[in-house]
Amino acid sequence: MTQQTFIITGAIFGLLAIIFGAFGAHALKKTLTTDQLKSFETGVKYQMYHAIVLLVLGFHSQFSTSVTYWAFTLGILLFSFSIYGLVLSDSKGKKFKFLGPITPIGGLFFVLGWIFIIINSL
Template structure:
């Protein structure tokens, strides 16, 4: 939820769209969220897509990196 609010706030300012902070959050949300959705849906269908498992921590790492970059940019 906080990631989405921050992404909207960053998107309202056009100069932030080209910054690594914006892209870390965008790619992090996509990788983290959709890999979890894919794992849950594949398990419900009986087909286990195990390659999605290692993608989830990469998305989380990008989200943490985005927050760190935002904190560094704030100071």
């Protein structure tokens, strides 16, 4: 995995986090319950945190590997995007329950990404 891949992926996920955050704060604020909005915001926060980590790893390649890249990328896709899907489908009255078990798998990928950073730094 190249430094550019880490940086571009991190930047795309960061950009999307800003867009989704603004969408949640403005367009969805009127249609979501307080709990739904809080869940949506959790997805945005975790996406942004890990987008920043991908950027940092791109600039400090001695700590980055393709395994770390995929752990954080899959973590964002499975954790944050499943939350978005759960919240938006629930707000329409047709909750996609199959997404519920996907969220913790994404969280596990986040944990693995952090473990890989620790291993790479030893």
